[in-house]
Amino acid sequence: MLFDQRPSSALSITPQPVRRDRTHVLSKELSRLSLAAVNIDGVLLNDTFSPMIHRFVTSRGGLYTAELERRVFSQTRLVAGRVLAEVTGSGASPSATIDSYLREREEFLKEHPVRMRDGAEELLERLRALGLPVICYGGLDITHFERHLGRVAELFDKPRYVCTNDFRPGLREIAEDIFGLAPERALFIDDVARVGEEARRLGTAFIGAPSDFPQGFQPELMREVGVRHVVTSVASIDEELIRRVDAEAAAGTLWEPAPGGGAR
Secondary structure: OOOOOOOOOOOOOOOOOOOOOOOOOOOOOOOOOOEEEEEEEEEOOOOOOHHHHHHHHHHOOOOOHHHHHHHHHHOHHHHHHHHHHHOOOOOOOOHHHHHHHHHHHHHHHHHHHOEOOOHHHHHHHHHHOOOEEEEEEEEOOHHHHHHHHHHHHHHHHOEEEEOOOOOOOOOOHHHHHHHHOOOOEEEEEOOOHHHHHHHHHHEEEEOOOOOOOOOHHHHHHHHOOOOOOEOOOOOHHHHHHHHHHHHHHOOOOOOOOOOEEEEE
């Protein structure tokens, strides 16, 4: 959801061959989609960012608003640090602000540990069963992926995980630069409306899976940008929904024409 804990290396652009491993295909393949990219934090793993950002901001007298989420979520470290320093009135540099945030997050995680979300493994298996190569992406470096999703690493296709801290939100880079696909051939599943907004701009298929954090604004922000499919749990992303999104991608009817839509 947010930003890397350390400077990430530049993206090595080596297009991956898009292959459909037919040993996993249990039913008729999809007609339009050729890749599934699934966000790590907030989709496959529980949301530990929204609550911590809320605590970080409000404990310093700042206001936690929809506009703050727009400006911070799925941004680089530098941008997020600048915004957090601004809304808390700390006067600290972006890097110092991020350092403070990360120290406090480590303490937060002792009480609220990272865990795999219910239904996440089944979702990955479902995507593969439909013949889709599957990739994971997020703002933290690959050690985060290895630590929390290592036991299901075989459910992802190479390079398995992409750190997008240097090129947020990263949809075009993942689809075109890494997999050699036009963005409209990919499906992205993410918990942040800004990613959905970029998906709409690129004509990319998108399913919103926003956090259930009570003080969060992502469900309504997704509706504002016209996300048609917003789910309340990853278990809701069943074969029927994936096939519906595939058909809409083929027909060019993925997005609501005006703010609206709702949860499935």
